[in-house]
Amino acid sequence: MSQEDDDNRMPADLEAVLEAADERDDEEADEGRYDAPPLPPLLILAVVGLLCGFATITLVWLSERGCERFRDTTSCGPLGFPLLLGIVVVTMVLGGLALSRLAMPHPALIAFLGVAFMLGVVLAFLTGRLDSPWILAVVPALTAITFLLADLVARLLERADA
Numbered sequence: 001m002s003q004e005d006d007d008n009r010m011p012a013d014l015e016a017v018l019e020a021a022d023e024r025d026d027e028e029a030d031e032g033r034y035d036a037p038p039l040p041p042l043l044i045l046a047v048v049g050l051l052c053g054f055a056t057i058t059l060v061w062l063s064e065r066g067c068e069r070f071r072d073t074t075s076c077g078p079l080g081f082p083l084l085l086g087i088v089v090v091t092m093v094l095g096g097l098a099l100s101r102l103a104m105p106h107p108a109l110i111a112f113l114g115v116a117f118m119l120g121v122v123l124a125f126l127t128g129r130l131d132s133p134w135i136l137a138v139v140p141a142l143t144a145i146t147f148l149l150a151d152l153v154a155r156l157l158e159r160a161d162a
Contacts, residue, residue, distance in 0.1 A: 042148060044102050049114055049147030052095040053140030056115075059087040091115050095147070106154045113150035118143045 063083050067076040076083055095111030104110065121142060122130075129135060 044104060045147045045151050046144040048095055048098045049144035050140045052091050053143030055094055056091050057139055109154050110150045113153055114147035117146035117149055
């Protein structure tokens with residue numbers, strides 16, 4: 001036999017070699033994974049909604065402190081609208097990322113609709129009361145509800161598409 005024939009021959013225990021390689025790949029893939037029972041989708045939506053509500057309040061508070069530090073007033077003036085628009089976009093992106101990491105269907109749509117619905121309700125009914133301390137509880141709870149509503153809308157849109 002020549003050297004060329006030795007290189008082209010497959011090992012006799014090829015199946016054993018392939019199984020060992022698959023086991024190593026499975027062990028490496030499971031290394032950073034935790035086994036946990038699946039969470040109910042409504043709970044995931046409500047928790048992500050709460051977190052997005054708290055993120056919105058935190059970002060608005062930080063922007064007010066930043067404007068107060070640099071302008072000596074909590075009003076940001078002409079930078080206020082772009083700053084609030086940026087806060088809304090950041091909250092939508094964070095919500096979409098969280099939902100996609102938790103394997104929820106339509107994460108970007110649900111995050112977009114959930115934050116948009118919350119913003120609509122806040123602008124329509126709560127604008128004059130945003131300085132009240134109870135708003136710290138109302139906005140996250142409202143965002144959790146709007147995320148649940150956004151999931152309902154996304155499922156209705158999916159059903160209408162089919």
